[in-house]
Amino acid sequence: GKPWYFTAMQKATARDDFDAIVSSYPIVNTTHITMYWFNDYYSSIDDMPRAVTLATLSVPDANGQTHLLRYFVTHLSTRQRLSTAYPSPRARQYDELVDFIKAFPKPWILVGDFNTDKEQFPSEDTPLYDKVINAGFTDSFREMNPTAGGDTIDVPNPTKRYDYVF
Numbered sequence: 001g002k003p004w005y006f007t008a009m010q011k012a013t014a015r016d017d018f019d020a021i022v023s024s025y026p027i028v029n030t031t032h033i034t035m036y037w038f039n040d041y042y043s044s045i046d047d048m049p050r051a052v053t054l055a056t057l058s059v060p061d062a063n064g065q066t067h068l069l070r071y072f073v074t075h076l077s078t079r080q081r082l083s084t085a086y087p088s089p090r091a092r093q094y095d096e097l098v099d100f101i102k103a104f105p106k107p108w109i110l111v112g113d114f115n116t117d118k119e120q121f122p123s124e125d126t127p128l129y130d131k132v133i134n135a136g137f138t139d140s141f142r143e144m145n146p147t148a149g150g151d152t153i154d155v156p157n158p159t160k161r162y163d164y165v166f
Helices: 090-102 122-134 140-144
Strands: 005-008 020-023 027-034 051-060 066-075 108-113 163-165
Touching: 005 027, 005 051, 020 027, 020 051, 020 066, 051 090, 066 090, 090 108, 090 122, 140 163
Parallel strands: 066 108
Antiparallel strands: 005 020, 027 051, 051 066, 108 163
16 A cells, blocks of 8 residues: 655653644655643643644645645644633744744645634634634635535534644
8 A cells, every 4th residue: 555654743741732644755854843732721621732743745836847745734722711810822933833824835735733713713813713824825725615604613513613634
């Protein structure tokens, strides 16, 4: 069969979540950053560091010529907090995410759980979503489905859209 390639950010502790990329295209190199994280902000269900992982893939075009594609995956912080006295780290994580991505040549694909739903939480989440759009990304689902909800969380009947492919 066809070979598969895999990369993941190593977990710091057994409790840590981590992002992984599986590709049918060769992974030329990988890197990641751990983003700003403030443990006192979170409830106990969201007390793990957040990161973005990059895999540079060697992808052929229609003529068989290979090109490099940067594929990023992330899982950003939630809005659940122990106290409203603590500022949310999510805005800073969005800035770090966009700055990290912009350091690499295009083309880019960005996927992940952004814990952001601009329809459900417009005042808090729309500016965060717009940071990604203003960095040069297109919301691929919204582009193909301008009026569909696209909800991805609260299964079996999703009511919020936290997961994106840009």
